Amino acid sequence: METGKPARKRETEDYRREGLASGIEGFNDRARRAVADEQLHDSIELFTHKSVAGRNAVLDALPEAPELRERAYRIKQETMANLDRYLGQMADAVEARGGNVFFAGDGEDVVRYIGDLAQRKGAKIITKSKSMATEEIELNRRLEEDYAGLEIVETDLGEWIAQLAGDTPSHIVGPILHMNLKRITEVLSRTAGEELPPDVEALGSFARRRLREKFLTADIGITGANFGVAETGTVATVTNEGNARLVTSVPPVHVVVMGIEKLVPRLMDLSVFVRLLARSGTGQKLTVYTNFITGPRQMGELDGAEELHLILMDNGRSRLLGTEFEEALYCIRCGACLNVCPVYRQTGGHAYGSTYSGPIGAVITPLLKGHDEAKDLPHASSLCGACWEACPVGIPLHELLLKLRNQQVEEGLADKAQEIAFKGFESTMKRPVLYKISSKAGRLAQKPLLRDGSVRPLPGPLSAWTDSRELPPLAEKSFRELWKEGI
């Protein structure tokens, strides 16, 4: 832990700076490095292949999968249309069971609430199970910076290794899929203060020993929520390592940080979502551990935290309600869209420069943070639609990307050269005569550029094509000319 600390700070800051500066070039620069990294490519291939194959197998074996997908979409649609009412219902249910509820407008509210709570409790160690909502607001860094003496320990194995390495997750479900065994061994050896063998069992056993100490001495446990149920106030978490159980049952205080979109109206709704989540994310029928936590420990109950705090975090989400982007809130963070995305396959998650990567990251990052911080992301897609096809809730991610591109144009954020080019394109294409003249002019202009049947590498904007691919020339005669001559 201690040895990892300085490195963590430095790398975290670099990452943030890059994330903030990410224009079109930001993604491309990071993607270029990622594409050249063969080890990264192998790691991504291994993970996504396994996930996609597993997902296809379990979904093929579930004949009602298309119907579940449709139902999941409808439930989320209904939830968002009545989100205020359902949030109120959930808050009432949690409070009725003796829990505390806090509505957080943004990350700062969450940090203050947890930091102050920790101070009141005299807490030193906080254990955490995996939570993208807390990654989104950089909760660990901010708590440790603002509240001296507080140690936050991630307990999901992948998240813990990422934390020790000063790294950020590169996948919603597989946070360190970008690391190979060699790198993981390095990180854990540094933490152990001795050389550990590059052996999964030995490393796992070291992690287990070290994490047990933290589990047993933690003062507060923080989890996210895979789902929150309005009618009962239940928080559902799904894990494969069982760490969420230790985080929520050993320390006396349990804090849940839940994005407000994680709500479902009824307990029965989980029969739809839980069946879809593990199948879509990891290719399992069910994760190893599925926990339902309804309020703090009640009289006569044997386990559970004595105190429960439910933080319902907005952080930009409610702005999307009732807009053409509302469907982005239907996401259940299964990661299926990342696994099938041909762009993600080439770049991995860090190229996106955001907590959320892949197609859903390219959609929600600009929506939650604004285009200025993620101008490039809506363009990091070939619009192939594999994400939409894989999404267990049926979010039309490719259409949301298109709408975001349009929003950039409408708000005057599009690249000026591009704007001029498309104005010219529009003006040519609406006039057949101009189209014909332009194509003839193009044929004349390309003559000196032809070489072995291709257009030779060009300078300027077209070099982006010709640097890596041959460009076919315009044909001697267009189809319309051939048609006129008679086919």
Place this chain on the structure above:
Amino acid sequence: MRVALFVPCYVDLINPEVGVSVVRVLRRLGVDVIYPEGQTCCGQPTFNSGFFDEARTIGRRFLEVFEKERFDYIVCPSGSCTTMVSHYYPFVFKDLPEERERSEVLAGRVREFSDFLVNVMGVRDLGARLEGKAVFHCGCHQRRELGVLEEPRGLLSNVGGLDLLDWENEELCCGFGGTFAVKMPDVSTAMADEKIKALEKSGADTLISGDSSCLMHLGGRLRRTGHDTRILHLAQVLDDGKAG
């Protein structure tokens, strides 16, 4: 049966031989083919880049040109441009009731080439011949928005002398994506390389697709990396492998 040809702009200008093969195949089936000469482009490049106003201008023009003609179907040798008309015209015109309705009428009558052959004309075997070992790349719009995947495969499986091979990860995008190819050239090229690796592994000597844009991208990368793979549009294969 009367068909209005919709020939995408890049087919018109770069691969006119594809349009010629479409005409020949359709005529062989006794279809009366017309070509509305006022057509230019469907506007997809502007649409995909988020320039919806410009896409609407070009889309309006497309509606006018085709509404003037009398035909049973519009047939297009591109899954991608077909989708622009069938799915994304109603999408960009969704807030303009009059144009939305017009675009929906047209959307109901536009068919991708293989979809038209199999599902409208009821043809599975055109008696075509082409010697070779081929893989078929289905463009993403054709696969997902249109759901026309079995039609081209079925047609190709009946081509005499042609061995249609499976290839790894065949559902992956080729990396073209319109302006994506030049906005994100490194990723786009890496995507093409993954397809080419799978193509090499399959042992195919011919690459076939229903979209000339995918072929331009994969072909451009194949040629740059020294491959002599034969590259054909589905229409050319059904026209006995003619290159024009």
